[in-house]
Amino acid sequence: MFRVPLLVAIALITAFGGAILSAQSMLSASVGFGAIEVSGWRAFPAAQTVDADPYAKAHRAKAGRLLYGSAEGLQFTALRDSKGLSLTGTCSYRLYGRTPVARLWTLYAADSSGxxxxxxxxxxxxxxxxxxxxxxxxxxxxAISRTAKAGNWLALPDTGGFQLVLTLLDTPAAASTGLSGLEMPVVEQTGCGQ
Structure with missing residues (x-):
């Protein structure tokens, strides 16, 4: 007598639970489609527009992040140094060079979720x-490290992996015509355990 309703309840719980878990994993796995990569820095220019794919829109809504207009800004992230090694808080790094033309840029270290x-x-x-x-x-x-350095220094906590987030505001790089020939700063490891 209770066997059929119990089986229906188990099937519904499994279906809804599986759907929710798969949606959560997709939102955590990707910012969206259309990534560009320039010298180890990755950005999603389409994720900031109304033409963004559904995964990018959902990812942005879940994170509650500010939406830049297509000509207002572009956010780049670096997960690896110039040799392709993952960035870690137990090592020291040197970021050098130039950024693309922008009225203002910001740089900070973030965990894997930003x-x-x-x-x-x-x-x-x-x-x-x-x-x-x-x-x-x-x-x-x-200089990006746990210990203080002379000049420009970005402090890191003693942590595992991290990413660098470079946000360019009011930049021609945010427009589709500005993506060619970008010059990005280089992230170079200077030592570990320091």
Whole structure:
């Protein structure tokens, strides 16, 4: 007597549970389609527009992140250094070179889900184009490590893997015509266990 309703209930729970878990895994797995990669930095220019694919829209809604207009900004992430090794908090890095033309850019270290890392009170955990020391030719160098360095220093907590997030605001690189010939800064490992 209770066998049929019990089997129906189990089937419904399995179907709904499986659907919810598969949707959650898809949202966590990808920001969307149409990624561009420039010198190890990855961006999703279409994810910021109304023409974004459904996965990108859902990912953005789940994260509750600010949507930039197509000409307002573009966010790049770097998960690896110049030799292809994953970024880790137990190593030190040097970020050097130039960024694409932008009115303002910001740089910070984040965990795998994009949440900014906090190294400690009063430590520099983010940099921007307005507060950076530059060379005469316009290039810059930022030390990224757990221990303090002279000049531009971005503090890291003693953590496992992380990613660097570079956001360009008011940049021609955000338009589809600005994606060719971008010059991105290089992330170079300078040592581990320091």
């Amino acid at each position: 949440v900014p890392l906090v190294a400690g009170p009063d430590l520099p955990v983010a940099k921007n184009s307005q507060r950076i020391l530059r060379q005469r030719d316009g290039t810059f160098e930022i």
